[in-house]
Amino acid sequence: MNSLLLLNGSPRGERSNSIKMLERIAEGWRRKGGTVEALHLARRDQFARAVTAFAEAETVLLGMPLYTDAMPAVVKEYIEALMPRVAAAKAGLRNPTLGFLVQSGFPEARHSRPVVRYLEKLAARLGSRYAGTIVRGGGGALEWMPEQANKKLWQQLRVLGEQLARDGQFGAAELKAIAGRERLGPLTVMLATLACKLPLTQSMWNKMLKENGVWERRFDAPYGPAFRP
C-alpha cells in the first residue's frame, strides 16, 4: 500500500494554516487507497522521527508557510538534517519522491517562486523524483474565513493529493490554477496600498503586536546603526 510521509513545516504546528491545507491533500491521497503518516517539524519529538522516516518513505510531502520571504527556520533545520541523504544518494541509495506546498500571506504567487526554485534544486541534490510544488497565496485568510468559503480550495487540494498518489506528481494545469495570479494588477496594488494606510488596518496590526507582547519594541532595528557593536 502506498504510504505518504506528510511533514508540516509551520512553527504553529497543529493550529497552522499549513496543516489545514496538507490535511486536504492527504484526503486525496487516502481516496486512492494510500496511508499517511503526518508529523509536525515544530514538535521536537516528531522532528527526530521525521528525519528517520524520510529514509524509509516512498513519497514525502513537505508543506510550509512563507516567513519573511523564505522558509521557516525549522524547515531549514530539517533540510540540514537530511544532508546525509545527499551522500546516500551519491552512494547509489534511493531517496523518496518529493513534493512541496508553499503558502503565503500575500496573494501573489511570484512571492514564493525563489523558495520553489530552492526546493526543486533540493530534490535534485537528493536524487529524488520531484513531484512539484503547490504554491498558494492568501493563506493567512484561512484562519478567519468561514469554512464554506474554502470549499473550492479544499477540492483543488484533494485533487492534487489524488494526482500525487496516482501519477507520482502534481498536474501542471492544477498547479497553475491553485497558484492563481502571479502578480497583482496596478489598480489592485493601488487599492491595497491605500487600504494599508487606513486606521482600521493599522489597528489590526497594532492589536497583533500587543497580543504578542512586542508593542514597546515595534521600532527595533536589530541590524540598524544603534544596535551595531
Ligand SMILES: Cc1cc2nc3c(=O)[nH]c(=O)nc-3n(C[C@H](O)[C@H](O)[C@H](O)COP(=O)(O)O)c2cc1C
Ligand atoms: C514571522 C512571519 C513572517 C511572515 N512573512 C511572510 C512573508 O514574507 N510573505 C508572506 O506572504 N506572508 C508572510 N507571513 C504570513 C504567513 O505566510 C501566513 O499567515 C501563513 O498562512 C501562515 O501559515 P501557518 O499558519 O502555517 O504558519 C508571515 C507570517 C509570520 C508569522
